[in-house]
Amino acid sequence: MRARVLVAMSGGVDSSVAAAMLVEQGYDVIGATMKLFCYGDDVPDRPCCSLDSINDARRVCEGLGIPHYVLNLESAFGHDVIDNFVSEYAAGRTPIPCVRCNTFTKFRDLLHKADAVDASWIATGHYARTHGGELLRGQDPGKDQSYFLWGIDRSVVRRMLLPVGDMSKAETRARARTLGLQVVADKVESQDICFVPDGDHAKVIGRRLGADTPALAPGPVMLADGRVVGEHDGYARYTIGQRRGVPGGFAEAMYVVAIRPAERAVVIGPREALLGHGVVAREMNWLVDRLPTGSRVEVQVRHRAPATPAHIVRLEGDEIELALEAPVAAITPGQSLVLYDGDRVLGGGFIERGGSSARTTLPVIAA
């Protein structure tokens, strides 16, 4: 009997090509589109807005001659991803919902569906690779998505198929054309977070927490010493390293260097105040055997940032602290810290705070 694989299909080009390649490779392929949210909540009679993507995925499957199902994961996604997204912003952090979606929605909830239909494999259109039970960066450095995948359970890696991870985006598009997937071949890639239309994350926060939430209320813009230099329109609209919305009139360019939700304060400072020499992360998840303190690794603190050499200075429960060999700008609480060894993904965690020095106890940035 052919090996069965459940492919998560968004209706986009990457997952469509992934499914088509698996069909070519002889797998027994089942397509599934996850319905994760509905903008139409306020207008109950309106059809779901993710409908077009679902229809595209269905058409691709029809063309490939494979079954397609729509899986309603709205309530789990709302809880695991959207609620967390909102509460992170309210806590003055900058969340990265794609990581939690991969961890909980795609490679846990969807995996349960795979089990339910006897699929031993699960596939996605991510630009990453697996080898011998380990997760690797995607072949195309410009497209590598391994940064978003550190949170999945290590045992799941052995069940993952990532067919486009060996290709560049251009190759994937070309492949889509030769595979006859015209519907999706030239689809414009969205840079938005899927449940945040038009990139307006404040709207999502307002809808969930109420328009009068402190996170969206005016507050002081201050310097690290507490001097108030202006007012902002809600700290949830700011992230570390941001320049937009920061008052001018200083001798040098100023950036957001900290957010203090208790005071509703956005703290600004010069570029050097952004530099961190250490980083602390929580919810550490290992995709290899846990490394000991003192190990030398490379770390990445945001998507598309270059990897920086570092060494582990402390490991306590699911918390990790690293000293960076070169300072890194704008280490942002809520973003991911991912540990690499070349192309191998060693593990990762959510950034708790950065540090201006590599001392064992790191002061809160710019505090």
Place this chain on the structure above:
Amino acid sequence: MPQPVYLDHAATTPVRREVVEAMEPFYGPRFGNPSSVHRWGREARAALDEARERVARCLGARPDEVCFTSGGTEADNLAIFGPLRSQQKKGRTSIVTTPIEHKAVLAAVHHAARDGVSERMLDVTRAGIVDTTSLDRVIDDTVAVCTVMWVNNEIGTIQPIAEITERVKAHGGIMHTDAVQAFGKTEVDVRKVPLDLLTISGHKIGAPKGVGAVFIRRGTQIDPMLHGGSQDRGRRPGTENVAAAVALARAAELAIEERDMECTRLATLRDTLEEGLLARIPDAVIHGRGTPRASHILNISVPGTDSESLLMALDLAGVAASAGSACQSGSVTPSHVLTAMGVRPELAVAAIRMSLGSLTTPEDVARVVELFPALIAKARRLSGMAS
């Protein structure tokens, strides 16, 4: 893969061979427009009139009381909005319905409610029928229209239409019933129940999708939903779909002719299926069991499972069934019918509707009696592992 098993006749049925044959001339030489004065028009008109007479006979109605529509949804909407304005002019301000109606009725009623009509819900018992003790509370002289389905499409329960109709008429209201799942499954005769409006749909009885009809009792004032020509006495403008009307007539006649035998056959199969499943899954819940039910629907929930996964697993094994209701995306949502009946959420999310019909054989039933419990056992093993 073994022979596929289609257990979703309540969703739609295959078009019957006799029906295809009856339609064919109208996709060929008899293509005329029934409103035309020439021979082609006359031929089409004759066929349309005859189809109307035949549908009327099947319902115990007069030909002028039958209005063809594009299907059940349009018929339901016409039956709800059609009489509303003239009723409102008489000072009648409320619409009565139940929380277990098809979306075609519920959404229409909600829409009317947004335009200022007061919406009143009858209670539903845990067994899935209208609680007639709630009639006193809900039905009074302000009722413009009352709409209650005859047979519930998800669990098959037969509603006390005669009793509700009597009450509504006593208060001068207009009574409508959606008989889409009832027609051909139970006696539907408008001479025996004094309701004003009744909906049927073609594709549930072996006619194609896209045709239905609404019975409109003589004297019932109807404002059209569409505006155009004078077809169907102005109640439903637009060039009539002659082929579809003929198809509906033929399918309706066949359904009536075969009703007693077919219902007995389906009831036997359904009961075999039900008993077989209960014997193998003792804690399964059959919704509406013990209540008068149409013979073609079985709705089952097994604790510790979910309908979404089960439907996938059934489909991959070649068995077509459905959950309560599917949204436009095709994703499964907990049934509003089961929720209204007070079914616990963990059972509501596990509901599987199997609906039998012309394609169903004893072999199909035997296969599902074996397959379904095996899928259940596996789903429960996995949910035990996951929790």
